[in-house]
Amino acid sequence: MRRSTPFLVVVAAAAAVLAAAACASPDASAGDAMADRPSGALPVETLTVAFAPAVPAAITRKTPAKVVINLETREIRKRLADGVEYTFWTFGGSVPGPMLRVRVGDEVEFHLNNHPSSQMPHNIDLHAVTGPGGGAAASFTAPGHSSTFSFAALNPGLYVYHCATAPVGMHIANGMYGLILVEPKEGLTPVDREFYLVQSEFYTAGRHGAPGIQPFDMEKALHEDPEYVVFNGSVGAVVGDNALKAKVGETVRMFVGNGGPNLISSFHVIGEIFDKVYTEGGSLANQRDVQTTLVPAGGSAIVDMKLEVPGTFILVDHSIFRAFNKGALGMLAVEGSENAAIYSGKQDDQVYLPEGGAIQAMPVEAGAAPERELPRNELLARGQQVYAANCAACHQLEGQGVPGAFPPLASSDYLMADKDRAIGVVVRGLSGAVTVNGQPYNGVMPSLQLTNGDVAAVLSYVRTNFGNRATDLVTLRDVQRVRAAPPAAH
Amino acid sequence: MTRRVVFAILLCGGAVRAAAQPAPAPRFRSVAPGPVRPMFIAGVPDGGLAVAGFLLAERPVSNAEYLRFVTANPEWQRSRVARIAADVSYLRHWAGDTRLGPEVVPAAPVVNVSWFAARAYADWVGGRLPTTQEWELAASRFRTSISGDPDRVNAQLLALSQAGARDTTPLAAFRIVSDEGVTGLFGGPSEWVDDFNTVVTSGESRGDSGPDDGLFCAGGAALAADPSNYSAFMRYALRGSLRGSYALATLGVRVARDSPATRSRGPR
Numbered sequence: 149m150r151r152s153t154p155f156l157v158v159v160a161a162a163a164a165v166l167a168a169a170a171c172a173s174p175d176a177s178a179g180d181a182m183a184d185r186p187s188g189a190l191p192v193e194t195l196t197v198a199f200a201p202a203v204p205a206a207i208t209r210k211t212p213a214k215v216v217i218n219l220e221t222r223e224i225r226k227r228l229a230d231g232v233e234y235t236f237w238t239f240g241g242s243v244p245g246p247m248l249r250v251r252v253g254d255e256v257e258f259h260l261n262n263h264p265s266s267q268m269p270h271n272i273d274l275h276a277v278t279g280p281g282g283g284a285a286a287s288f289t290a291p292g293h294s295s296t297f298s299f300a301a302l303n304p305g306l307y308v309y310h311c312a313t314a315p316v317g318m319h320i321a322n323g324m325y326g327l328i329l330v331e332p333k334e335g336l337t338p339v340d341r342e343f344y345l346v347q348s349e350f351y352t353a354g355r356h357g358a359p360g361i362q363p364f365d366m367e368k369a370l371h372e373d374p375e376y377v378v379f380n381g382s383v384g385a386v387v388g389d390n391a392l393k394a395k396v397g398e399t400v401r402m403f404v405g406n407g408g409p410n411l412i413s414s415f416h417v418i419g420e421i422f423d424k425v426y427t428e429g430g431s432l433a434n435q436r437d438v439q440t441t442l443v444p445a446g447g448s449a450i451v452d453m454k455l456e457v458p459g460t461f462i463l464v465d466h467s468i469f470r471a472f473n474k475g476a477l478g479m480l481a482v483e484g485s486e487n488a489a490i491y492s493g494k495q496d497d498q499v500y501l502p503e504g505g506a507i508q509a510m511p512v513e514a515g516a517a518p519e520r521e522l523p524r525n526e527l528l529a530r531g532q533q534v535y536a537a538n539c540a541a542c543h544q545l546e547g548q549g550v551p552g553a554f555p556p557l558a559s560s561d562y563l564m565a566d567k568d569r570a571i572g573v574v575v576r577g578l579s580g581a582v583t584v585n586g587q588p589y590n591g592v593m594p595s596l597q598l599t600n601g602d603v604a605a606v607l608s609y610v611r612t613n614f615g616n617r618a619t620d621l622v623t624l625r626d627v628q629r630v631r632a633a634p635p636a637a638h
Numbered sequence: 639m640t641r642r643v644v645f646a647i648l649l650c651g652g653a654v655r656a657a658a659q660p661a662p663a664p665r666f667r668s669v670a671p672g673p674v675r676p677m678f679i680a681g682v683p684d685g686g687l688a689v690a691g692f693l694l695a696e697r698p699v700s701n702a703e704y705l706r707f708v709t710a711n712p713e714w715q716r717s718r719v720a721r722i723a724a725d726v727s728y729l730r731h732w733a734g735d736t737r738l739g740p741e742v743v744p745a746a747p748v749v750n751v752s753w754f755a756a757r758a759y760a761d762w763v764g765g766r767l768p769t770t771q772e773w774e775l776a777a778s779r780f781r782t783s784i785s786g787d788p789d790r791v792n793a794q795l796l797a798l799s800q801a802g803a804r805d806t807t808p809l810a811a812f813r814i815v816s817d818e819g820v821t822g823l824f825g826g827p828s829e830w831v832d833d834f835n836t837v838v839t840s841g842e843s844r845g846d847s848g849p850d851d852g853l854f855c856a857g858g859a860a861l862a863a864d865p866s867n868y869s870a871f872m873r874y875a876l877r878g879s880l881r882g883s884y885a886l887a888t889l890g891v892r893v894a895r896d897s898p899a900t901r902s903r904g905p906r
Contacts (some may be wrong), residue, residue: 235800254773264727264887267800267828268872269879290879292727313879315871353797363797366868 149623151259151490173203181253185562190214190255197246201392203342204249207331212253219245221270221289221311221324222263228350229374229475230358230551236381237268237311237322240298243381244346244407245309250276251303252330257296258283264292269313274299275446276307276328284312299511304332306429306448310562317409321351321369323381325407327448332431339452340398345386346500347415347465347476348407348441349374356474357548372410379463379478385608386463386478389586393457396484408445414450414466416440417480419459426450426579440466457491458484460590462553477553478618494636519601531609534602539610547614553591554582558614570611571622571630574603600627659706661792662765664893666693667819671777676771677867685745690738690774694768697821698829699759702744704751704891707759709736714755719849727885747890749827755881756891767832768894772810772876774801774870777824790868798824809895824869827890834877 192214198204222241228234239245247486250256262270269290275280277299310316311324313397325348335482351369352362369373379386383503388391389407393606394400406413429448436443463478464471471477486493522530535544540556549556562584563570577595583590598606604622609616671687684833708715715735719728729750733739733808753767760766768776785859798814814825823829876889 267888269876288879290876290881290884291888293879293884314875316869318868318871363800366793366796 170637179499182300183502192216192439194218195250196239197248198344199240199242199246200244200328200344200352201348201386203247203288203344204329206335206338206342207249207251207633209251210333212255214255214257215250216257216259217248218261219258219272220263221266223266223268225361226376227382228352228362229357232352232354232357233361233362234350234352234362235322237270237319237324239272239309239311239324239326240612243323243325244344244348244405245324247403248309248328248621249343250301250328250330252333253302254301254330255298256301257298258287259289259294259296260289261294262289262291268319270311270319270324270354271295271313272309273312274307274309274328275302276303276305276309276330278302281312282309288313295384301330304330304405306330306405306426306450308359308407308446308448310407310446317369318364318366320409321349321405322409323348323362325405327403327405329403336401337433337452339401341394342401342403345390345392345412345463345478346380346381346405346407347377347379348381349409349411349413349470349474350376350378352376357544357546369409374411374474375386375506377411377465378475378478382452383475384551388479391460391479391481393461393481393483396455396482396487399452399454400480401450403450404441404443405448405450406443406445407468410445411465412445412472412522413443413476415443415451416464417451417453418464418465419460420461420480421454422451424452445459455482455484457487458482472541472550475550477550477554490544509580517598522601524621524631527605528612530602531607533607534598535609538596538598539606547610549584551587553589555582557610558615559585560614561617562583564616564618565609567611567618567620567622567626568630568633569605570607571603571627573632574598574607575627600621600624600631603627659710661710662703663704664695664763664765664895665697666895667696667817668692668897669772669820672775672778674771674778676774676777677870689771691897691899692766692768692772693818693897694772694776695765695893696819697792697892698747698826699893700745701738701742701748702753704748705738705831707762711758711762714758719838721881721883721900723754724885725883727887728752728755729885731887736847743773747822747827749887750885751830751888751889752885753830753834753880755885757832758891759891760893763893764867765893765895768892769828769833770831770836771895772814773823773831776816776818776820779820780824792869794901795824795867796872799872822892827888828873828876828886829892831888834880835882888902 157205187491190213193216195215195217196204197217197219204345215430219239219240221237221239223235224241225233225235236243258272260270260272269285269288271284273284275282279299283297283299285624287295289295307328307329309326310320313319325346327344327346351373352358352375353365354360354362354375376383378599380501384390404415422438422441423436423440424433425441426433427435427449428444433452438451441449441451459482461482462482463480465476489564527574539557543549543557544554547557547560549558556560574596577593579592581590583589601624604624604627606628607622611622671689671691674689675686712718716729716732717735727750731742731750733742738744757767772774780795814823815821816823
């Protein structure tokens with residue numbers, strides 16, 4: 149209803165019909181927005197923006213204003229993941245760009261300032277704008293220049309803004325997007341905390357985790373095959389110390405955007421249910437009790453949830469390989485008292501023997517030939533296979549792990565400090581807090597049902613690969629000894 | 639040799655003012671005639687537009703060379719230039735009207751020059767600015783010099799375009815040389831072309847839009863000859879954002895000249 153695009157003529161035509169229908173209808177919101185404009189000049193205020201995950205304060209005034217927004221475009225090199233840098237094209241020096249908050253009926257005077265150090269001209273297409281290009285043509289700005297345009301905020305809702313300079317995909321892929329909230333007249337329902345979260349993906353020339361400064365790769369972008377899918381601009385931007393923080397009993401609202409440029413997000417918070425969802429960022433809280441909500445590329449959603457129990461709630465794109473392997477993972481850390489009536493935690497753990505109590509041997513060893521020590525090359529080859537089948541899913545193909553979730557095995561101080569401890573972890577599993585290469589992890593690794601020979605092989609492989617430089621191998625005898633010994637404290 | 643002497647003077651002390659000197663003679667390379675597929679001109683035949691051969695300077699204009707220009711032509715000095723011909727950013731990285739200052743590398747490409755100034759410089763040295771099509775023709779001659787895989791040329795040029803260059807990078811450091819011996823078309827500052835303001839679409843498939851806004855969003859792809867040539871998109875977008883008085887920290891000058899064969903046929 150807002151603007152037509154040349155490549156979707158049919159859709160545009162359909163939209164035009166809808167637009168015409170909407171104009172004829174008595175409850176067309178655009179008309180309302182302008183209706184309560186006072187006849188005199190509007191009061192002028194300069195917008196205070198907020199950088200993710202912060203959200204600008206709710207608007208308290210009850211009448212429209214003229215809101216002046218200043219936004220700078222700037223090309224800067226920053227961290228994309230540990231050891232990986234990228235030349236981001238940004239709004240406000242940040243990915244995502246700052247969140248903007250205005251009220252329906254406001255007159256917005258927008259100043260787009262392109263920093264003199266920019267290589268490229270930039271502009272801004274705010275989806276909250278009614279007008280051709282969403283402001284793109286009016287704000288097209290050479291490096292070292294500044295453009296001004298004005299628009300009326302006609303429709304309430306949560307809108308994406310992005311740079312739309314050709315090649316548009318590249319400007320978005322390099323980080324040029326953010327959200328603008330147009331509050332309805334009556335404001336949004338008050339909540340205890342609001343957060344600003346934007347998912348997007350990056351197409352780097354090097355594979356995921358390849359270190360150094362990584363240029364944009366057009367081929368991967370065309371094939372929609374990103375190396376990174378992240379929340380708030382970099383891997384780990386919303387985990388650990390940077391996790392979103394709240395308390396039991398509070399109601400939390402997330403303004404979720406998706407910069408794309410290509411992927412649709414299946415936004416999910418593990419262990420929570422969205423009490424209310426403003427689907428696609430519209431002004432109506434039209435859904436209750438939602439597990440996963442779609443956030444379109446170039447679109448948004450608002451989700452509200454009451455926090456009942458404490459713990460760490462993981463935010464993911466439930467297209468789950470993106471969370472597991474590409475970085476689309478955040479955390480909401482909730483403090484407060486447990487409530488066992490809502491969630492008990494683990495209450496019991498007993499041996500489960502479907503065939504009855506008689507069988508005691510580990511299934512994998514039943515009927516297996518007696519194991520023997522293998523020569524080095526056979527041992528390491530077997531270790532590589534065991535690693536790929538059992539370990540790589542969490543610890544990643546190159547042992548780099550996933551920040552905030554799975555500790556690295558590559559150049560790992562924790563792994564290399566104590567051989568017997570490492571054997572014990574594989575044999576018995578590991579849970580609780582550990583520090584690996586200076587980073588805290590607090591998760592659970594299950595006890596893996598591997599034969600002693602497999603354990604010896606995989607640990608020999610890991611301890612001599614991925615930057616680890618063990619001079620000795622792990623023998624069958626080592627594993628037998630550790631398995632026989634009582635578990636040690638970590 | 640003359641160039642070396644100038645450098646020596648400048649390196650010995652930023653306070654030394656350059657005396658007026660004759661215009662430097664650009665070293666030209668011959669760019670052979672050939673077809674160019676313009677990004678945004680509808681109705682171009684499949685084979686592209688035929689562009690005549692011409693001469694293109696081997697390197698962009700340096701700070702040192704431009705200093706000689708403003709010394710000989712005081713009306714192009716920073717404090718004297720007409721604002722309509724160059725905006726306030728004109729030569730803003732220099733220390734003064736005829737002084738580079740310690741931060742400016744004499745051998746690096748000059749930037750922060752307007753189109754009017756770039757034209758005046760080209761005229762002073764007996765040349766002109768290249769046209770868009772000429773520049774694109776010269777920039778298409780990387781088939782043999784970049785890699786053995788022609789399919790990767792676009793990607794490699796894009797990577798170079800992204801890397802950009804600081805305005806302190808001396809010309810000698812630009813290693814990317816075209817098949818015809820032209821240096822710095824990629825990996826350095828962008829360059830003025832004579833007809834920069836002709837970046838428009840014909841508008842035939844955008845009934846509701848003027849001809850000047852075809853470069854935003856997907857509209858940029860609607861009429862493009864090759865939507866995967868991202869480094870060309872970047873150049874066209876930049877040209878489309880300019881006005882003649884703009885002086886940008888990432889935009890420099892390169893001189894062209896008609897080839898002797900073309901010249902003998904009269905003016906272009």
